Amino acid sequence: xxxxxxxxxxxxxxxxxxxxxxxxxxxxxxxxxxxxxxxxxxxxxxxxxxxxxxxxxxxxxxxxxxxxxxxxxxxxxxxxxxxxxxxxxxxxxxxxxxxxxxxxxxxxxxxxxxxxxxxxxxxxxxxxxxxxxxxxxxxxxxxxxxxxxxxxxxxxxxxxxxxxxxx
Amino acid sequence: xxxxxxxxxxxxxxxxxxxxxxxxxxxxxxxxxxxxxxxxxxxxxxxxxxxxxxxxxxxxxxxxxxxxxxxxxxxxxxxxxxxxxxxxxxxxxxxxxxxxxxxxxxxxxxxxxxxxxxxxxxxxxxxxxxxxxxxxxxxxxxxxxxxxxxxxxxxxxxxxxxxxxxxxxxxxxxxxxxxxxxxxxxxxxxxxxxxxxxxxxxxxxxxxxxxxxxxxxxxxxxxxxxxxxxxxxxxxxxxxxxxxxxxxxxxxxxxxxxxxxxxxxxxxxxxxxxxxxxxxxxxxxxxxxxxxxxxxxxxxxxxxxxxxxxxxxxxxxxxxxxxxxxxxxxxxxxxxxxxxxxxxxxxxxxxxxxxxxxxxxxxxxxxxxxxxxxxxxxxxxxxxxxxxxxxxxxxxxxxxxxxxxxxxxxxxxxxxxxxxxxxxxxxxxxxxxxxxxxxxxxxxxxxxxxxxxxxxxxxxxxxxxxxxxxxxxxxxxxxxxxxxxxxxxxxxxxxxxxxxxxxxxxxxxxxxxxxxxxxxxxxxxxxxxxxxxxxxxxxxxxxxxxxxxxxxxxxxxxxxxxxxxxxxxxxxxxxxxxxxxxxxxxxxxxxxxxx
Numbered sequence: 001x002x003x004x005x006x007x008x009x010x011x012x013x014x015x016x017x018x019x020x021x022x023x024x025x026x027x028x029x030x031x032x033x034x035x036x037x038x039x040x041x042x043x044x045x046x047x048x049x050x051x052x053x054x055x056x057x058x059x060x061x062x063x064x065x066x067x068x069x070x071x072x073x074x075x076x077x078x079x080x081x082x083x084x085x086x087x088x089x090x091x092x093x094x095x096x097x098x099x100x101x102x103x104x105x106x107x108x109x110x111x112x113x114x115x116x117x118x119x120x121x122x123x124x125x126x127x128x129x130x131x132x133x134x135x136x137x138x139x140x141x142x143x144x145x146x147x148x149x150x151x152x153x154x155x156x157x158x159x160x161x162x163x164x165x166x167x
Numbered sequence: 168x169x170x171x172x173x174x175x176x177x178x179x180x181x182x183x184x185x186x187x188x189x190x191x192x193x194x195x196x197x198x199x200x201x202x203x204x205x206x207x208x209x210x211x212x213x214x215x216x217x218x219x220x221x222x223x224x225x226x227x228x229x230x231x232x233x234x235x236x237x238x239x240x241x242x243x244x245x246x247x248x249x250x251x252x253x254x255x256x257x258x259x260x261x262x263x264x265x266x267x268x269x270x271x272x273x274x275x276x277x278x279x280x281x282x283x284x285x286x287x288x289x290x291x292x293x294x295x296x297x298x299x300x301x302x303x304x305x306x307x308x309x310x311x312x313x314x315x316x317x318x319x320x321x322x323x324x325x326x327x328x329x330x331x332x333x334x335x336x337x338x339x340x341x342x343x344x345x346x347x348x349x350x351x352x353x354x355x356x357x358x359x360x361x362x363x364x365x366x367x368x369x370x371x372x373x374x375x376x377x378x379x380x381x382x383x384x385x386x387x388x389x390x391x392x393x394x395x396x397x398x399x400x401x402x403x404x405x406x407x408x409x410x411x412x413x414x415x416x417x418x419x420x421x422x423x424x425x426x427x428x429x430x431x432x433x434x435x436x437x438x439x440x441x442x443x444x445x446x447x448x449x450x451x452x453x454x455x456x457x458x459x460x461x462x463x464x465x466x467x468x469x470x471x472x473x474x475x476x477x478x479x480x481x482x483x484x485x486x487x488x489x490x491x492x493x494x495x496x497x498x499x500x501x502x503x504x505x506x507x508x509x510x511x512x513x514x515x516x517x518x519x520x521x522x523x524x525x526x527x528x529x530x531x532x533x534x535x536x537x538x539x540x541x542x543x544x545x546x547x548x549x550x551x552x553x554x555x556x557x558x559x560x561x562x563x564x565x566x567x568x569x570x571x572x573x574x575x576x577x578x579x580x581x582x583x584x585x586x587x588x589x590x591x592x593x594x595x596x597x598x599x600x601x602x603x604x605x606x607x608x609x610x611x612x613x614x615x616x617x618x619x620x621x622x623x624x625x626x627x628x629x630x631x632x633x634x635x636x637x638x639x640x641x642x643x644x645x646x647x648x649x650x651x652x653x654x655x656x657x658x659x660x661x662x663x664x665x666x667x668x669x670x671x672x673x674x675x676x677x678x679x680x681x682x683x684x685x686x687x688x689x690x691x692x693x694x695x696x697x698x699x700x701x702x703x704x705x706x707x708x709x710x711x712x713x714x715x716x717x718x719x720x721x722x723x724x725x726x727x728x729x730x731x732x733x734x735x736x737x738x739x740x741x742x743x744x745x746x747x748x749x750x751x752x753x754x755x756x757x758x759x760x761x762x
Contacts, residue, residue, distance in 0.1 A: 032459070032460075032478065033440070033458055033459045033460035034460060035460035035461075036440065036441075036443065036457060036458075036460040036461075037440070037441075037460070039443070040402070040441050040443055043443075067461075070461075070462050071460070071461065071462055074445060074462040074463060074464075074619070075442070075443030075444050075445045075463070076443070076444035076445065077402050077442075077443035077444035078443055092364070093364035093365055094364040094365040094521065094522070094559075094593075094595050094609070095364075095365050095521040095522060095527070095595070097364075097609060098522060098523075098597075098601070100751070102746070103746050103747060103748050103751065106724045106744065106746045106748070107722075107724050107748065109724070110724040110725070130403070130444075131362065131364065131403060131444065131446065132362070132363070132364035132365060132366070132367075132403070133403050134361070134366070134367030134370040134403065134404065135367070136365050136367060136519060136521040136527065137271050137521070137527040137528045139521070139527075146405065147181045149181075151218070154722065154748055154751055154752060155722065155752060
């Protein structure tokens with residue numbers, strides 16, 4: 001790591017985020033092993049854990065920023081960038097991989113003009129791949145904003161994407 | 168507990184919700200109140216019943232097992248009056264086709280014995296009383312009031328129960344080790360970080376019968392003398408986390424968790440901890456690190472968690488399925504359990520069958536059944552009358568087994584001896600259109616990405632193995648690469664720190680052993696015999712069969728297909744990205760794959 005973390009200032013975060021973080025930290029800080037719980041809650045409520053947010057959590061929890069950053073980058077559920085309004089995740093479990101998810105990804109890339117891991121320029125849709133969601137008997141599976149959509153048919157799929165891009 | 172003569176299960180699948188499922192639930196309740204039937208008929212919300220696109224908002228009435236489909240709110244008054252008041256089935260609302268109401272489980276198939284899955288789909292996971300009605304928490308009451316912890320361990324020991332997470336270590340032996348450590352306090356962890364692609368046995372138990380896991384954990388805690396337990400559940404299972412939290416809360420209300428359980432001096436409580444998408448956290452030392460709020464990196468053993476676990480204290484870790492079966496063993500006796508299975512593998516095991524098999528989903532069978540029975544009798548055989556090629560057992564760190572292994576009995580020792588392993592219970596069945604080099608590459612891509620990076624053999628080794636496999640799949644491999652692959656696999660297996668690295672080479676080793684000729688075809692002939700690897704195949708329109716319907720051209724993501732309406736179409740090989748969508752959408756089988 002070459003970049004030196006900027007000193008934490010209270011002004012780095014907007015009022016809303018700081019309030020959200022304060023509430024989460026206050027609720028969980030006394031639990032042993034609270035860091036994972038706090039980061040999970042932050043990801044869920046705020047939608048991402050940016051570097052200023054990591055610094056803020058570290059300061060409040062009295063742990064080194066490196067410890068927080070280490071945890072955030074270790075687990076794939078934590079993101080450091082805000083996501084789009086909708087998130088579509090393509091299940092890459094074995095059954096879905098064999099069942100046609102790679103083809104769906106090709107189609108989605110064509111329709112959105114964005115790649116996996118990217119958000120469309122208008123901030124509408126983020127596309128990601130994910131680990132097996134355990135709905136293998138419904139392969140191929142995608143999740144749309146945490147709802148599982150199974151048995152996705154290649155010819156119905158464009159409608160789904162278009163709906164997400166427009167709503 | 169209230170008794171109802173009838174239960175109405177309304178699908179609140181997201182698609183049905185869009186079509187007004189909640190309005191239907193409200194309308195049903197209003198009508199039942201109006202007719203004074205609300206104490207006789209219970210309306211429950213359930214997951215998908217049938218394909219919402221075909222059945223619309225739908226519901227099933229038990230015990231009659233009548234499936235009403237495509238309902239609107241306006242249909243409900245008539246339906247309630249006819250069916251529930253007058254007792255007449257309303258034929259005009261009935262689903263035209265019958266559907267399997269639970270596409271993961273369905274009715275028990277021949278040769279299935281359901282112990283762990285016995286309550287799944289039958290009881291309401293949000294209602295502790297329904298679990299109690301199925302003899303729930305009775306084993307706990309017996310154990311706490313009339314058995315010593317040693318007797319509990321002894322009974323589980325005699326049952327022969329082995330850890331269901333994969334390694335198969337005798338559960339009671341582990342408890343004994345933890346109990347004997349003089350240090351305290353002691354902790355209990357439940358590994359619900361079911362990460363193997365294609366495995367969802369634990370998800371189903373946690374979602375549909377969370378109390379069996381809770382009860383099993385309380386019993387184990389009593390046996391080892393633990394005061395606090397953690398259920399570590401992966402973040403991909405939000406419903407499981409929610410249902411567990413409800414179950415724990417209810418167990419507390421009923422006094423099964425908390426201080427002085429059943430008036431004894433035994434106290435125990437449970438907490439759910441959520442993972443955040445790291446496969447390696449299924450390894451017990453990594454799981455413990457994650458519970459402690461750190462990066463989920465494994466550490467060398469010994470010391471084993473039984474000596475130094477969560478917060479450096481003695482900790483017992485078992486899998487969801489191991490805990491879920493304990494109450495049944497104590498209730499029905501060790502002899503009952505030990506009567507099932509083989510000499511060294513007792514009882515039953517749940518499996519998730521996926522891939523190219525007719526009945527995909529969950530099964531629970533006694534140990535000792537042959538792979539053939541599992542695939543062809545329980546699984547219904549290979550889809551579309553294709554030929555069986557291989558079965559992957561033990562997930563991404565397991566191995567593949569082939570035709571000659573089909574009569575092997577399913578137990579821990581037999582699978583290990585054949586070069587695979589039991590693992591947590593994912594079975595992926597592959598037909599003869601599967602490329603084994605591609606499958607090895609797929610699993611290696613998974614383990615490479617999930618390698619935590621702590622030890623060099625796994626971090627660098629899996630990357631190098633994957634590079635070579637990708638090279639081979641791209642038609643650029645040489646025979647020397649295959650030798651290199653074998654060498655690397657051995658080194659990674661021998662020198663990695665934890666089970667992830669030690670097991671990662673298994674898919675490559677077993678496919679090399681059984682399908683070496685496919686590797687040779689990729690590197691020497693530059694052909695993919697199964698016609699899967701994109702760099703080695705091309706798509707062509709079969710001219711006499713093509714009707715010129717334009718479906719393929721319209722669906723091609725890169726516009727590589729051209730042709731006038733009603734004229735034979737042509738695929739431009741240079742533009743084509745070999746995604747295979749054209750072959751999938753063609754209604755006339757007019758697209759051929761060549762290698």
